[in-house]
Amino acid sequence: MARIESRAARSQRLGTILDRLAAAYPDARVGLDFTTPLELLIATILSAQCTDERVNIVTKSLFKQFPTVHDYAEAPIEQLEEAVRTTGFYKNKARNVQLCCRQLISEFGGEVPRSLEELVTLAGVGRKTANCVLSNCFDIPGLTVDTHVTRISNLLGLVSDQDAVKIEFELMKILNSERWNEFDRLIINHGRRTCIARRPQCDRCAIADLCPSAVQKP
Numbered sequence: 097m098a099r100i101e102s103r104a105a106r107s108q109r110l111g112t113i114l115d116r117l118a119a120a121y122p123d124a125r126v127g128l129d130f131t132t133p134l135e136l137l138i139a140t141i142l143s144a145q146c147t148d149e150r151v152n153i154v155t156k157s158l159f160k161q162f163p164t165v166h167d168y169a170e171a172p173i174e175q176l177e178e179a180v181r182t183t184g185f186y187k188n189k190a191r192n193v194q195l196c197c198r199q200l201i202s203e204f205g206g207e208v209p210r211s212l213e214e215l216v217t218l219a220g221v222g223r224k225t226a227n228c229v230l231s232n233c234f235d236i237p238g239l240t241v242d243t244h245v246t247r248i249s250n251l252l253g254l255v256s257d258q259d260a261v262k263i264e265f266e267l268m269k270i271l272n273s274e275r276w277n278e279f280d281r282l283i284i285n286h287g288r289r290t291c292i293a294r295r296p297q298c299d300r301c302a303i304a305d306l307c308p309s310a311v312q313k314p
């Protein structure tokens with residue numbers, strides 16, 4: 097593969113990568129369990145520095161214990177802290193969840209807003225969480241740059257940066273917005289199933305011939 101690749105060529109290669117991954121992971125979906133925008137918003141706040149598997153264990157009982165935005169807003173903070181304790185950084189997360197829900201009530205009529213600009217005004221919500229909610233709840237294009245997307249975008253030579261916001265904007269230049277949501281789901285699934293951190297399975301990777309970081313076994 098040529099060392100210097102034009103943006104157009106990178107864009108074309110990315111299109112082929114997504115086509116291949118779509119065929120490899122037809123069941124690709126977001127890893128967090130949720131049934132409403134509020135649930136995904138809370139789950140994504142809790143997912144910082146925590147695995148989706150752990151968050152799903154916690155939210156299974158959390159969503160029963162706190163079924164509405166008012167339940168989070170009005171709960172004694174100690175009760176909320178205890179409920180999210182095993183996701184780590186639980187004091188911060190509990191505080192953010194409560195502040196976020198109070199903002200939803202006071203500023204958005206108790207509903208999760210549908211724009212990036214509004215979502216990022218909520219406590220504990222950055223671009224990653226906002227894009228995750230937009231794409232998975234409202235089918236609005238949003239590039240969620242998590243650890244898998246950061247790592248694999250660099251391995252694939254699509255970007256050369258570790259900063260999530262810079263990666264997001266760089267990817268926007270080479271990928272049509274119609275494929276942003278698909279990109280996230282596919283790359284995140286690829287990171288979980290094949291391009292696993294520290295032990296990528298290059299020998300059974302569907303995009304090895306398109307990846308400058310592919311390791312061929314002797």
Ligand code: SF4
Nearest residue numbers: 291296298301307310
């Ligand atoms: S070839 Fe290897 S490093 Fe490249 S995407 Fe596939 S698993 Fe990851």
